[in-house]
Amino acid sequence: MSQMIPAERSVRVNLGDRSYDILIGPGLIAEAGREIAARLKGRRVAVITDENVAPRYLETLMASLAQSGIEAVSLVLPAGEKTKSFDCLIPVCDAILGARIERNDAVIALGGGVIGDLTGFAAGIVRRGSRFIQIPTSLLAQVDSSVGGKTGINSPHGKNLIGVFHQPDLVLADTGVLDTLSQxxxxxxxxxxxxxxxxxxxxxxxxxxxxxxxxxxxxxxxxxxxxxxxxxxxxxxxxxxxxxxxxxxxxxxxxxxxxxxxxxxxxxxxxxxxxxxxxxxxxxxxxxxxxxxxxxxxxxxxxxxxxxxxxxxxxxxxxxxxxxxxxxxxxxxxxxxxxxxxxxxxxxxxxxxxxxxxxxxxxxxxxxxxxxxxx
Amino acid sequence: MSQMIPAERSVRVNLGDRSYDILIGPGLIAEAGREIAARLKGRRVAVITDENVAPRYLETLMASLAQSGIEAVSLVLPAGEKTKSFDCLIPVCDAILGARIERNDAVIALGGGVIGDLTGFAAGIVRRGSRFIQIPTSLLAQVDSSVGGKTGINSPHGKNLIGVFHQPDLVLADTGVLDTLSQxxxxxxxxxxxxxxxxxxxxxxxxxxxxxxxxxxxxxxxxxxxxxxxxxxxxxxxxxxxxxxxxxxxxxxxxxxxxxxxxxxxxxxxxxxxxxxxxxxxxxxxxxxxxxxxxxxxxxxxxxxxxxxxxxxxxxxxxxxxxxxxxxxxxxxxxxxxxxxxxxxxxxxxxxxxxxxxxxxxxxxxxxxxxxxxx
CATH class of the missing domain: 1.20.1090.10 (Dehydroquinate synthase-like - alpha domain)
Structure with a gap:
């Protein structure tokens, strides 16, 4: 198993006409514009991220998108589990609609599981389902929450009780970002x-x-x-x-x-x-x-x-x-x-x-x- | 076409394992308990309606449900287009979860298009999709909005911009209620x-x-x-x-x-x-x-x-x-x-x-x- 390890890997999630790729390797945030432009018909995206992730990676991502001719707006939310709430979902939906994200455009989640779950839910309900790209920045999000289409927010009645199944169109797991995680x-x-x-x-x-x-x-x-x-x-x-x-x-x-x-x-x-x-x-x-x-x-x-x-x-x-x-x-x-x-x-x-x-x-x-x- | 007109009609919406029946005829609200009990594994429902419809039909519906051994809670919302908003969606989701509606139970919309669209959306996102029954009380809702699975709310950016496709499990179109509509x-x-x-x-x-x-x-x-x-x-x-x-x-x-x-x-x-x-x-x-x-x-x-x-x-x-x-x-x-x-x-x-x-x-x-x- 350890004999042949390439620098970048790709995994295909087979779900008929909703199949998608997970790209895994270092430096993928800097290459995001190229990977997205190659797959997306539209040329507009809304990037949702949080206050911890934004200072580290948002500029790199926005520059990469601009370089590939993709127009992007971004919204930075507070970090933490409390962000998985209607209170944050509403401004995310507003930001996506305000950016005039349409059928061929996309919503991007840049962050860990909280940002992925919340943003995926917003993408799943804006215009009854918009294109969605995951750029998970924690190991947990890369190996679990960004794959499989479970999205949602918490309710006073329990965690993850409000949400939809909404598969991403692409997952970019930049393994380089994991170096900055705490042990x-x-x-x-x-x-x-x-x-x-x-x-x-x-x-x-x-x-x-x-x-x-x-x-x-x-x-x-x-x-x-x-x-x-x-x-x-x-x-x-x-x-x-x-x-x-x-x-x-x-x-x-x-x-x-x-x-x-x-x-x-x-x-x-x-x-x-x-x-x-x-x-x-x-x-x-x-x-x-x-x-x-x-x-x-x-x-x-x-x-x-x-x-x-x-x-x-x-x-x-x-x-x-x-x-x-x-x-x-x-x-x-x-x-x-x-x-x-x-x-x-x-x-x-x-x-x-x-x-x-x-x-x-x-x-x-x-x-x-x-x-x-x-x- | 006009030769054979029975007292009650039924239309099947063919969507594979999400197929469902639309029953059309007078008196169906009073028979709702029987029709629902025959189709639902669970024995709990949450009924969402509005201030115009509740005084006319809620009691009949609740009595019919009780008679068939179905435990029901109800939530009465303000009438009108403004109800199709996050402000009303949140209490509806809370009411459904508070009533402990689970996989085999159901959410019921009793009302016109506004109640149907809002309630269907809530049913579509609670536990990533709960069972949903439409009891449309306007002609518009009976022939259009209650059939087909489009649900949603309005956004400051436009009507019906936030929602999901979520098919009902049953539609009961009680044609008797149409007598009370204005011309x-x-x-x-x-x-x-x-x-x-x-x-x-x-x-x-x-x-x-x-x-x-x-x-x-x-x-x-x-x-x-x-x-x-x-x-x-x-x-x-x-x-x-x-x-x-x-x-x-x-x-x-x-x-x-x-x-x-x-x-x-x-x-x-x-x-x-x-x-x-x-x-x-x-x-x-x-x-x-x-x-x-x-x-x-x-x-x-x-x-x-x-x-x-x-x-x-x-x-x-x-x-x-x-x-x-x-x-x-x-x-x-x-x-x-x-x-x-x-x-x-x-x-x-x-x-x-x-x-x-x-x-x-x-x-x-x-x-x-x-x-x-x-x-």
């Missing part, structure tokens, strides 16, 4: 990379165990890891675009992870999404072992790898107090509807052998949580 | 009924010329006219769901009509949508005659029929001053993008022989408007 942010994205191995790519997980330091260092191994991750997500999305079945596998580690995010009140000082997923994946493997589905050795191997890269792997690793197991269980029940005392969960029979289990007894999950998190 | 509102909806004849059903237009009084009176002829209209729209939508081509035919009379609505500042005392369409269809037929595409006799026949039912047919019929032809032309150019001095327009070669013309010289349209509306 903590890079690690959080890495949890999703490891997830693809744990779902159904045992040899990829093995490769990561051997090569994770090279992935963190940058260069070819990083591009390779991102490309394999994007291909894995693209394959699942192509098979089940609207999450009627198989796509649920992408939630490995997420049911426990979401409950922990809720339990820490989405306080990013305590826990960010990828960290919740890391702890959640270890819990999913341990719970599978407890249900006699997988060997405890697999859970230990998962934990050892995630711990090696510096991710939290146990509830005790999360700073501050966690609520009792019963409260965590309530959060899980809110996330996944309980039917007759049974839950749908992503469980595993071993490394790279995960599956959707729709009859997990809620009582077993509660006992397990009490064991893992005694008060 | 003016019924006539406005009738303009869209006549439109289907003028697009591609010459024999239906002929039937309307003979039977319009029976259609206005109610009973079987009205049900027949609504069923033919819904079938006509269903056929076009099935062939071109997202308006890439053929669906544009449904805009017959709408380019001129929208310009007149804008010119009267959407003041419903002066002009409502269906009236704008009536004047617009006569203008489209007259313009086609001027371009030597159709006979002037056809334009006269269209005008004679619309005038007979009591609709306005000429710009001079609109109360108050209209802006000069140049300003109307600007409104048209904003509605339809002008490319190299050419416009896309729905023109006609005769009654029931309309077509999409994409090379109409803007200069010809302006000369025509100056003739029709001399200062």
């Amino acid at each position: 903590r942010e890079f690690r959080a994205g890495y949890a999703e990379v490891a997830k693809y191995g744990l779902i159904d790519k045992p040899e990829f997980f093995h490769w990561l165990e051997q090569n994770w330091q090279a992935v963190f260092a940058g260069g070819g191994a990083r591009i390779e890891a991102i490309a394999v991750s994007c291909q894995a997500k693209a394959d699942v999305v192509a098979a089940d675009e609207r999450e009627n079945g198989l796509r649920a596998l992408l939630n490995l580690g997420h049911t426990f992870g979401h409950a922990l995010e809720a339990a820490t009140e989405y306080d990013s000082h305590r826990l960010v999404h990828g960290e919740g997923v890391a702890v959640g994946m270890v819990l999913a493997y341990e719970f599978s072992a407890r249900m006699n589905l997988a060997s405890p050795d697999d859970a230990r191997r998962v934990e050892a790898h995630l711990r090696a890269v510096g991710l939290p792997t146990r509830m005790a690793d999360i700073p501050g107090m966690l609520p009792p197991a019963e409260r965590l269980m309530e959060a899980i029940a809110q996330d996944k509807k309980v039917k007759g005392g049974k839950l749908t969960f992503i469980l595993t029979r071993g490394i790279g052998h995960s599956f959707v289990a729709d009859d997990v007894p809620a009582s077993e999950v509660l006992s397990f949580l009490k064991e893992k998190h005694p008060q | 003016r509102e019924f006539r406005a909806g009738y303009a869209e009924v006549a439109k289907y004849g003028l697009i591609d059903k010459p024999e239906f237009f002929h039937w309307l010329e003979q039977n319009w009084q029976a259609v206005f009176a109610g009973g079987g002829a009205r049900i027949e006219a609504i069923a033919v209209s819904c079938q006509a729209k269903a056929d076009v939508v099935a062939a071109d769901e997202r308006e890439n081509g053929l669906r544009a035919l449904l805009n017959l009379g709408h380019t001129f009509g929208h310009a007149l609505e804008a010119a009267t500042e959407y003041d419903s005392h002066r002009l409502v949508h269906g009236e704008g369409v009536a004047v617009g269809m006569v203008l489209a037929y007259e313009f086609s005659a001027r371009m030597n595409l159709a006979s002037p006799d056809d334009a006269r026949r269209v005008e004679a029929h619309l005038r007979a039912v009591g609709l306005p047919t000429r710009m001079a019929d609109i109360p108050g001053m209209l802006p000069p032809a140049e300003r109307l032309m600007e409104a048209i150019a904003q509605d339809k993008k002008v490319k190299g001095g050419k416009l896309t327009f729905i023109l006609t070669r005769g009654i029931g022989h309309s077509f999409v013309a994409d090379d109409v010289p803007a200069s010809e349209v302006l000369s025509f408007l100056k003739e029709k509306h001399p200062q």
Whole structure:
């Protein structure tokens, strides 16, 4: 796998007449104008970004667009999860319409998952669907949220409860920008990379165990890891675009992870999404072992790898107090509807052998949580 | 056509696994619980309606739902076009989520086009798409806006600029409620009924010329006219769901009509949508005659029929001053993008022989408007 690593990779998401390319490599923001001009009929774009990303990359992007004859306006939003709201959606829609973005033009998201989700949603509803280009600037966004067409904002009732499926027309994953991420942010994205191995790519997980330091260092191994991750997500999305079945596998580690995010009140000082997923994946493997589905050795191997890269792997690793197991269980029940005392969960029979289990007894999950998190 | 008129009709909209039924007949609101319970897996609904419709039909609907074991909450919004806004969309989304409407449950729109467009949009974005039932209470909504999946709200930049395509799961067109419409509102909806004849059903237009009084009176002829209209729209939508081509035919009379609505500042005392369409269809037929595409006799026949039912047919019929032809032309150019001095327009070669013309010289349209509306 590590023998042939080119400087740039491209992954195709196959969705019939809505198929699109993900380009992966360093320097793609500076080349964005050329790549977009080659694919877009129109010559106008609206770029949506945030206050953290704009000072670093907006000028490069705007210059590249201008050089290719593309007229661009930009809107810079506050950074952070609160931006995924109607309060920010409304000015984004206004900016797109004000820029007279029409059928052959495009909306560009330049930023992490928050900017991608919000901008994709706006693109999905302006003129009942406008062209959309993702330029993800975090590892999490490059390997997960920018691929697959899930867009949306948060509601007072919960995260991501308002949105649409709206596929991008192009994703430009500039791997150069990842050098400026904090170690903590890079690690959080890495949890999703490891997830693809744990779902159904045992040899990829093995490769990561051997090569994770090279992935963190940058260069070819990083591009390779991102490309394999994007291909894995693209394959699942192509098979089940609207999450009627198989796509649920992408939630490995997420049911426990979401409950922990809720339990820490989405306080990013305590826990960010990828960290919740890391702890959640270890819990999913341990719970599978407890249900006699997988060997405890697999859970230990998962934990050892995630711990090696510096991710939290146990509830005790999360700073501050966690609520009792019963409260965590309530959060899980809110996330996944309980039917007759049974839950749908992503469980595993071993490394790279995960599956959707729709009859997990809620009582077993509660006992397990009490064991893992005694008060 | 008039020989066999049953008491209730049903039209199927064929869209693969998103196909749905339109039921047409008197008393359907009182039977809504039974029809919905027979089709819906879930047992919860959120009903969205407005202050005009609620006092008349909400109680009947809620009683019918309760009788069939369906748990319902309702939200009553202000009536009128201003309700098609983010300001009302946000509380509607909140109400749906607050009612814990999930995958197998549904959102119900009880009202005219404004309520249907707004509620359909909310249903389209809550949980990235929730089940949706239309109970249209105006003739316009029954024959046009409730069928076909176009949903949305207005923006300061223009009408219907924010929305999604989201098909309903069921449409219940209770023809009994039309008895309580004002003559003016019924006539406005009738303009869209006549439109289907003028697009591609010459024999239906002929039937309307003979039977319009029976259609206005109610009973079987009205049900027949609504069923033919819904079938006509269903056929076009099935062939071109997202308006890439053929669906544009449904805009017959709408380019001129929208310009007149804008010119009267959407003041419903002066002009409502269906009236704008009536004047617009006569203008489209007259313009086609001027371009030597159709006979002037056809334009006269269209005008004679619309005038007979009591609709306005000429710009001079609109109360108050209209802006000069140049300003109307600007409104048209904003509605339809002008490319190299050419416009896309729905023109006609005769009654029931309309077509999409994409090379109409803007200069010809302006000369025509100056003739029709001399200062």
